[in-house]
Amino acid sequence: MATAVLTDFRQRHRGPVIDAEDAGYDPARLTFNGMIDRRPELIVRPLDVDDVVSAVSLARERDLPVAVRGGGHSVAGHCIGEGGLVVDLRLMRSVSVDPEAGTATCGGTPPACVTALRPRAEPSVTPASAG
16 A cells, blocks of 8 residues: 555544554464465554544445454454455454433454454343243
């Protein structure tokens, strides 16, 4: 990616932006499946919805395929694309619960939802087996 484009994007994006020149690139592109060895052009770690929007906009502008990484547990490695842009949601771990409205809003990482949502939702959660 052109240096000027990457510099501009890094200034607009609040979360980490990792390319192949960064020391953290290799650890950032690994998945739990050691057989997956893909090299995305860019890995972005959004901190909020605005970061996600800017990442997807960059991918659209540069005609890059997008892979979305939540927990990184895809056996087939769909969370890491070759030569594209990875939107790594693992830093988006916020959970908010509105018991009066009966709604919850969760960040992009499934473990965040499970570990943070359950204590906030109970005892109002009714197990599916309860009828």
